[in-house]
Structure formats: C-alpha cells, structure tokens
Amino acid sequence: xxxxxxxxxxxxxxxxxxxxxxxxxxxxxxxxxxxxxxxxxxxxxxxxxxxxxxxxxxxxxxxxxxxxxxxxxxxxxxxxxxxxxxxxxxxxxxxxxxxxxxxxxxxxxxxxxx
Amino acid sequence: xxxxxxxxxxxxxxxxxxxxxxxxxxxxxxxxxxxxxxxxxxxxxxxxxxxxxxxxxxxxxxxxxxxxxxxxxxxxxxxxxxxxxxxxxxxxxxxxxxxxxxxxxxxxxxxxx
Numbered sequence: 072x073x074x075x076x077x078x079x080x081x082x083x084x085x086x087x088x089x090x091x092x093x094x095x096x097x098x099x100x101x102x103x104x105x106x107x108x109x110x111x112x113x114x115x116x117x118x119x120x121x122x123x124x125x126x127x128x129x130x131x132x133x134x135x136x137x138x139x140x141x142x143x144x145x146x147x148x149x150x151x152x153x154x155x156x157x158x159x160x161x162x163x164x165x166x167x168x169x170x171x172x173x174x175x176x177x178x179x180x181x182x183x184x185x
Numbered sequence: 186x187x188x189x190x191x192x193x194x195x196x197x198x199x200x201x202x203x204x205x206x207x208x209x210x211x212x213x214x215x216x217x218x219x220x221x222x223x224x225x226x227x228x229x230x231x232x233x234x235x236x237x238x239x240x241x242x243x244x245x246x247x248x249x250x251x252x253x254x255x256x257x258x259x260x261x262x263x264x265x266x267x268x269x270x271x272x273x274x275x276x277x278x279x280x281x282x283x284x285x286x287x288x289x290x291x292x293x294x295x296x297x298x
Contacts, residue, residue, distance in 0.1 A: 079225065105286075114189070114275050114289025115228070159227065173287070177227035 074098050077160055077176030086185050090147040094160035094176045097141065101162040101174075104136050106145045109157045109178065118158075119145065150183045157181070187212045191276050191290035198266055199298055206261045206293045208276030214288070216281040217259040218243070219251065221272040222292075228275065234259055235281070266297040 077094045084090055092106075102123050107115035119134040121127045121143075127134045133146040143162075147154055160176040189210045198204055210217065218233035220243075230243030234253040248270055250262040259278075263270060273294050277287040 075227075077227070107287075112291065114277070114291050115287075116289065117286035120286070161228075173230075175228040177225055 072097060073177075074174050075160065075162060075176045078179055079177055081180040081182060083182045083184060084150055086150060086152060086183055088150050088183070090145075090150050090154070090181060090183075092145040092147075092158050092160075092179050092181070094143050094162075095141055096143070096162060096174075098162075098164065098174075099138075099141065100164035102138075103163040104134070104143050105161040105163075105173075106132075106134060107159040107161060107175075109159060111156075115159055152183045152185045155182045187288070189276055189278055189288050189290040191274075191293050193293060194291065195294050197296045197298065200267055201265050204263050204266060204295075206263075206274060206276075206295070208259045208261065208290060209257050210259075210276075210278040210288070211257065212278060212280070212288065213256065214278035214280050215256070216279040217253065218277045218279075218287070219249070219259070219261050220275045220277065221245065221270075222275060223272050231261070231274075263295075266295075268297050271295060271297050 075096045104121045106119040108118045109115040121134045124136045124138045131148045135144040157178040157180045159178045161173045163172050192207045215236045219231040220228040229245045232251040234240045276290045279287050
C-alpha cells in the first residue's frame with residue numbers, strides 16, 4: 072500500500088463548478104500538507120500549504136486537513152478553464168515541511184470545460 | 186527571474202550510453218533535489234543535496250549519480266542508462282527555511298531504447 076493515495080482521475084467539470092480533490096495517507100506522523108499544481112509540460116508549483124488539522128483559504132482555493140481520518144482535500148470554487156492542470160498532494164513529517172522528506176501523491180488530472 | 190533550469194528538455198538515447206542532465210538555480214538555494222515522475226507513481230525522489238559537497242540518496246537512487254560542486258548546479262548522471270529509466274525528470278530547489286516551497290524546473294523527458 073502506498074503511503075499517499077490519490078485518485079488519478081481524469082476529472083472533467085464545467086466552468087463555475089466546485090471541485091473537490093482528495094488524498095488519503097497512512098503515516099500518522101505526517102503533519103505538513105501541501106498541494107502542488109502542475110500544468111502540462113511544466114514543473115509543479117506550490118499552491119497551498121497547511122500545518123496539522125484545519126482549513127486554509129486562499130482566494131478560490133480551500134485546503135482541509137482531517138488528521139483523525141488521515142484525509143486531506145483541496146476545494147476549488149468557481150472553477151475556471153485556467154485551473155485545468157494536474158494537482159498533486161504532498162506531505163511531510165518533519166519540521167519546516169522538510170523538502171527532503173516530502174511524499175507526493177500520484178496526482179489528479181483536472182479539466183475545466185468552458 | 187527566479188528559476189530552476191534543466192537541460193535538455195527532451196532526450197532520446199540508447200541503453201548503456203552515459204548521459205548527464207544539467208540543473209541550475211539562480212535563487213542561491215542550499216537545498217536541491219532530483220525527482221522522477223511516472224504515471225500512477227507520482228514524484229519519487231532520486232537524490233538530494235543539502236549544500237555544496239553534501240548529497241544523499243532518496244527513495245529510488247539505483248542507477249543514478251549526482252554531484253554538487255557548486256551551490257547553483259546539481260547535475261544528474263546516468264552512467265549506463267537502461268529502458269526502466271525512461272521517465273520525466275524534475276530538478277527542484279528550496280531555501281530549506283520554514284515554509285519554503287520547492288521550486289521545480291520544467292522537466293526533462295528521457296527515453297532510453
């Protein structure tokens with residue numbers, strides 16, 4: 072079993088829809104949670120960063136962490152065609168979101184149709 | 186512009202022919218890392234470097250070498266490439282400070298025949 076499980080999709084939604092992307096994990100030591108967005112033929116870029124449980128909101132994006140269920144989510148409100156990308160969850164057990172110990176999900180491919 | 190630059194973007198080679206993928210960052214980052222990305226497997230770390238002359242193995246180091254002689258450069262070396270090393274490779278860097286993100290290059294797609 073992988074440490075981090077992520078539904079690969081593909082997920083296709085109409086413009087304006089609310090999108091929910093999810094990851095589950097098995098390592099209870101994870102406490103730093105990130106979402107990266109990867110456009111086609113580009114490298115991933117950090118979208119959201121959350122420490123421990125709770126919610127974090129940034130514009131149309133909301134990240135949620137439920138450590139009791141070992142489940143994290145990324146919600147995209149009023150989705151736009153420019154949100155079409157692959158979304159990767161990533162998590163770490165060490166302080167500072169230790170880059171050397173990031174474990175990535177396999178990514179969910181999202182297409183927002185105009 | 187702050188960036189991580191990888192070269193080449195695309196590379197096709199044959200089994201056993203040594204190759205080097207270069208990576209350079211202009212952000213004075215101490216931390217650099219190489220990942221490979223394969224369908225269904227996500228990003229897996231190959232090697233990382235905490236600073237000049239300090240390197241360590243990631244999750245899938247077999248068949249790869251790295252060096253960190255200068256802070257800005259972190260080349261990935263495949264001494265004897267094999268078809269199972271066909272993949273999309275990413276170099277990344279970070280300052281390593283609290284909450285600092287990983288900055289990725291745009292990838293190198295390697296095909297070994």
